[in-house]
Amino acid sequence: MDGGEVELLAELSAAVGAEHVVTHEHQLRTYESDGLLQYAVTPRAVVLPGSTVEVQAVVRACHRAGVPWVARGAGSGLSGGATPVSEGVLISLTRMRSIIEVDLANQRVVVEPGVTNIAVSQAVGPDHFYPPDPSSQIVCTIGGNVAENSGGAHCFKYGFTTNYVTGLELVLPDGELVQLGGKEIDHPGPDLLGAFVGSEGTLAVATKIWLRIVPKPEAVRTLVAFFGSPIQAGEVVSEIVSGGIVPGAIEMMDNLSIRAAEGYTNAGYPTAAGAALVVELDGSSAECETRFEQVVGICERAGADSIRVAADEAERELIWRARKAAFAAMGRIAPNYYVQDSVIPRTRLAEVLGRIEQLGREFDLKIANVFHAGDGNLHPLVCYDGSVPGEAERAEECAGLIVRACVDAGGSITGEHGVGVDKKRYMPEMFSDADLGAFQRLRCAFDPDQRANPGKVMPTPRLCGEVPGPYRQHPLEQAGLAERF
Amino acid sequence: MATAGARRSAPASAAELAAELAAACGTVRVLGAGTKLGWAPDASPELELSTAGLDRIVEHNAGDLTAVLEAGVPLARAQEVFREAGQMLALDPPDAGGATVGGIVAANDSGPLRARYGGPRDLVVGMRVALADGTVAKSGGKVIKNVAGYDLAKLFTGSYGTLGAILEVSVRLHPLPPATATAVGHTHSPHLLAGGAATLSHARLEQLGLDARWAAGAGMVLGRFGGVAARAQAESAEQLLRDAGLEAELVADDEPLWQAQREGQRSPEGLVVRVSGLQTDLERLAGVAERHGATLVGRAGLGLYWLRLDDGDASALLSDLAGFVRLALDRPADMALEPPASNALLARLKERFDPAMKLV
Numbered sequence: 001m002d003g004g005e006v007e008l009l010a011e012l013s014a015a016v017g018a019e020h021v022v023t024h025e026h027q028l029r030t031y032e033s034d035g036l037l038q039y040a041v042t043p044r045a046v047v048l049p050g051s052t053v054e055v056q057a058v059v060r061a062c063h064r065a066g067v068p069w070v071a072r073g074a075g076s077g078l079s080g081g082a083t084p085v086s087e088g089v090l091i092s093l094t095r096m097r098s099i100i101e102v103d104l105a106n107q108r109v110v111v112e113p114g115v116t117n118i119a120v121s122q123a124v125g126p127d128h129f130y131p132p133d134p135s136s137q138i139v140c141t142i143g144g145n146v147a148e149n150s151g152g153a154h155c156f157k158y159g160f161t162t163n164y165v166t167g168l169e170l171v172l173p174d175g176e177l178v179q180l181g182g183k184e185i186d187h188p189g190p191d192l193l194g195a196f197v198g199s200e201g202t203l204a205v206a207t208k209i210w211l212r213i214v215p216k217p218e219a220v221r222t223l224v225a226f227f228g229s230p231i232q233a234g235e236v237v238s239e240i241v242s243g244g245i246v247p248g249a250i251e252m253m254d255n256l257s258i259r260a261a262e263g264y265t266n267a268g269y270p271t272a273a274g275a276a277l278v279v280e281l282d283g284s285s286a287e288c289e290t291r292f293e294q295v296v297g298i299c300e301r302a303g304a305d306s307i308r309v310a311a312d313e314a315e316r317e318l319i320w321r322a323r324k325a326a327f328a329a330m331g332r333i334a335p336n337y338y339v340q341d342s343v344i345p346r347t348r349l350a351e352v353l354g355r356i357e358q359l360g361r362e363f364d365l366k367i368a369n370v371f372h373a374g375d376g377n378l379h380p381l382v383c384y385d386g387s388v389p390g391e392a393e394r395a396e397e398c399a400g401l402i403v404r405a406c407v408d409a410g411g412s413i414t415g416e417h418g419v420g421v422d423k424k425r426y427m428p429e430m431f432s433d434a435d436l437g438a439f440q441r442l443r444c445a446f447d448p449d450q451r452a453n454p455g456k457v458m459p460t461p462r463l464c465g466e467v468p469g470p471y472r473q474h475p476l477e478q479a480g481l482a483e484r485f
Numbered sequence: 486m487a488t489a490g491a492r493r494s495a496p497a498s499a500a501e502l503a504a505e506l507a508a509a510c511g512t513v514r515v516l517g518a519g520t521k522l523g524w525a526p527d528a529s530p531e532l533e534l535s536t537a538g539l540d541r542i543v544e545h546n547a548g549d550l551t552a553v554l555e556a557g558v559p560l561a562r563a564q565e566v567f568r569e570a571g572q573m574l575a576l577d578p579p580d581a582g583g584a585t586v587g588g589i590v591a592a593n594d595s596g597p598l599r600a601r602y603g604g605p606r607d608l609v610v611g612m613r614v615a616l617a618d619g620t621v622a623k624s625g626g627k628v629i630k631n632v633a634g635y636d637l638a639k640l641f642t643g644s645y646g647t648l649g650a651i652l653e654v655s656v657r658l659h660p661l662p663p664a665t666a667t668a669v670g671h672t673h674s675p676h677l678l679a680g681g682a683a684t685l686s687h688a689r690l691e692q693l694g695l696d697a698r699w700a701a702g703a704g705m706v707l708g709r710f711g712g713v714a715a716r717a718q719a720e721s722a723e724q725l726l727r728d729a730g731l732e733a734e735l736v737a738d739d740e741p742l743w744q745a746q747r748e749g750q751r752s753p754e755g756l757v758v759r760v761s762g763l764q765t766d767l768e769r770l771a772g773v774a775e776r777h778g779a780t781l782v783g784r785a786g787l788g789l790y791w792l793r794l795d796d797g798d799a800s801a802l803l804s805d806l807a808g809f810v811r812l813a814l815d816r817p818a819d820m821a822l823e824p825p826a827s828n829a830l831l832a833r834l835k836e837r838f839d840p841a842m843k844l845v
Binding site: 104105106107108127148149151155156159160162163172176178180182183184185186187188189190191192193194195197198199215216217218238241242243244245246283284286287289290291343344345346347372375376377410411412413414415416417418419423427430431432434435436437438439441442443444445446457 | 546547548549550551571593595603604606607614616620621622623624626627628629630631633634635637639640641642643644647648659660661662663683686687688689690691712713717718721759761762763764765786787788789810811812825826828830831833834837838
């Protein structure tokens with residue numbers, strides 16, 4: 001431990017209290033990964049600030065010492081976005097979990113970043129709710145949701161975190177405090193607030209977050225329909241959506257996921273079904289009833305093998321249990337899996353599924369598919385056995401080709417998990433060098449020294465460089481001897 | 486209506502526009518059709534670079550409810566194409582003719598549909614821009630769900646073209662509602678007006694639009710519904726308004742009502758101030774409008790209001806709005822623009838995106 005490090009640790013202790021600075025090796029290991037366990041790095045120290053002022057003090061200490069830092073919430077992310085850096089400090093925001101204000105009259109909530117997603121809906125019930133509902137909502141934090149622009153099963157209708165954040169208080173990497181937006185929407189000028197949401201912790205730390213909440217729908221109707229194949233179910237999705245119906249959620253599972261989930265939950269899904277389609281409509285009772293009948297009709301005409309309509313809340317939960325357990329249940333199929341998060345235009349589903357099936361055969365790997373079908377977000381789970389030499393590498397290669405197939409179809413490398421460490425190598429599939437250069441300009445405006453969550457999002461490190469001075473005419477131009485056209 | 490002294494150019498392609506921007510030595514103002522030029526700062530640019538030549542509807546993917554539009558496409562023309570497929574881009578700002586998609590996004594303009602579908606920031610899923618040095622860069626994509634890379638499209642929304650020129654946007658579309666109906670509540674009391682609006686914004690109904698209006702001592706709350714059960718929902722809203730003490734009626738042929746709301750956001754000769762406030766500011770703002778002889782229209786559920794003063798003391802109205810987050814849009818010819826609120830981050834962004842300070 002050198003003198004600089006001793007000094008930094010002393011400053012961090014002074015900032016947050018020695019009891020909130022973690023330096024013991026075995027305790028540090030708790031923080032070495034987020035929800036994506038392939039990536040593990042032990043940070044130099046973990047600090048747990050309890051207030052905005054303490055976050056500022058921590059960030060300032062890192063700034064003075066020239067030490068990088070990673071801010072994280074619950075660590076439930078699935079892209080390695082909260083993976084620590086070995087020479088850096090990990091700032092855990094889980095102690096900052098106050099709901100600062102609930103303003104039902106204006107339909108706003110103000111929270112600290114460590115408040116869990118579910119706690120927001122609980123605080124504003126029973127008449128209102130906070131729509132973004134990632135499946136980790138019981139543990140994941142609003143700060144993490146802001147960093148990742150989290151979605152959830154209901155985002156096809158309700159949108160993502162970015163559609164609900166109206167204000168942010170930020171600690172910039174030099175320790176300066178700024179506020180973007182507030183309770184009001186549409187502050188004049190460029191939408192910096194919107195640019196921050198989804199920036200994966202690479203620009204600043206959010207220490208206070210203003211959120212919009214909405215009235216709970218009057219009615220919710222849920223069904224699950226079973227079909228011979230995902231392609232057949234995909235046609236049903238298209239027919240529902242092109243008929244002008246906007247379901248609250250529309251989710252699909254293929255046979256392999258159905259079998260895994262059913263073995264785990266006993267939700268009553270037929271294990272021979274080629275695909276399960278969960279459709280949930282919500283809204284006013286009158287609108288919901290009419291539309292729900294239309295959806296049942298579409299499923300019947302499309303030749304559904306069976307349709308189960310939830311008669312009450314218990315049956316609705318049972319239908320959802322199988323869908324929500326799909327990832328966790330995958331252990332019944334294979335010891336390990338590699339999950340992708342690509343998005344495709346929904347109309348390309350049949351073609352991309354065909355390609356995924358072909359890749360499964362070529363690589364001799366089982367691939368299960370779980371989709372957010374409304375918005376074309378696929379979660380292919382490439383199953384493998386890590387104890388078989390070379391199989392993990394094969395699975396990763398296969399998963400990479402799936403990503404490419406999705407991008408080639410006009411899609412994206414990630415719909416909700418974020419780029420983090422895991423997908424940064426795929427960024428050049430979507431973005432040119434000029435595009436990445438434009439991203440870097442935003443990054444450098446916030447964090448010219450690149451101390452905030454370095455090594456994430458961008459595929460290769462880039463420097464910020466000096467800000468060039470204002471444009472001046474070259475002496476030759478002044479003299480009229482040359483021009484820049 | 487070109488700014489005096491400015492050269493006007495409307496390149497025919499994105500590449501030409503980017504090249505012209507790179508080559509420009511003096512100050513440049515990017516514009517679409519120029520329908521909102523009066524909102525810009527007073528300083529006259531040396532070059533006005535118009536996107537009007539970039540007018541191709543590049544893609545309309547009806548099955549995916551998405552489209553890719555060049556920045557200079559007039560919104561009205563795009564809507565005609567979408568309407569044929571029973572779809573719409575859910576942006577309905579006032580449009581006296583020709584307003585372009587790029588201009589609407591750059592000015593962050595919106596109309597009553599913002600209540601249900603959000604503003605330009607919520608509907609644009611990808612963007613291609615030309616930066617001041619001629620770099621052409623894109624962010625986002627053309628799928629509705631995507632978190633890859635920074636969301637630079639947001640940064641250019643509301644930027645007035647000061648960070649670069651928008652060349653192309655990818656947008657999410659929505660199905661056209663099969664029918665609409667509007668519940669209208671009338672009152673002469675700003676207090677009851679605010680109460681009626683709050684009742685609807687907190688009701689478990691799905692509004693297509695929720696607006697308020699105050700002019701010359703009279704107020705209206707408008708709750709618009711769209712869908713297969715539009716009328717049934719409007720009837721519920723009508724009852725809620727009546728219970729809140731307003732005189733309520735149901736209007737089936739409701740488009741003229743909403744057109745009038747949009748018109749409240751413009752004043753050809755006078756002042757329009759957009760106030761970003763709260764729902765609970767409605768009563769107070771109706772009072773401000775009343776005192777100054779102004780018209781107030783607003784998205785009551787969002788806390789977004791426009792005060793329109795065609796003829797009167799514009800500076801007195803502005804000073805009465807001093808405590809609010811506000812932005813002057815249309816303004817009388819003799820009135821200077823208020824300096825924007827300073828923001829260190831914005832200055833740093835400007836340095837990175839436009840170090841030569843070309844774009845004004």
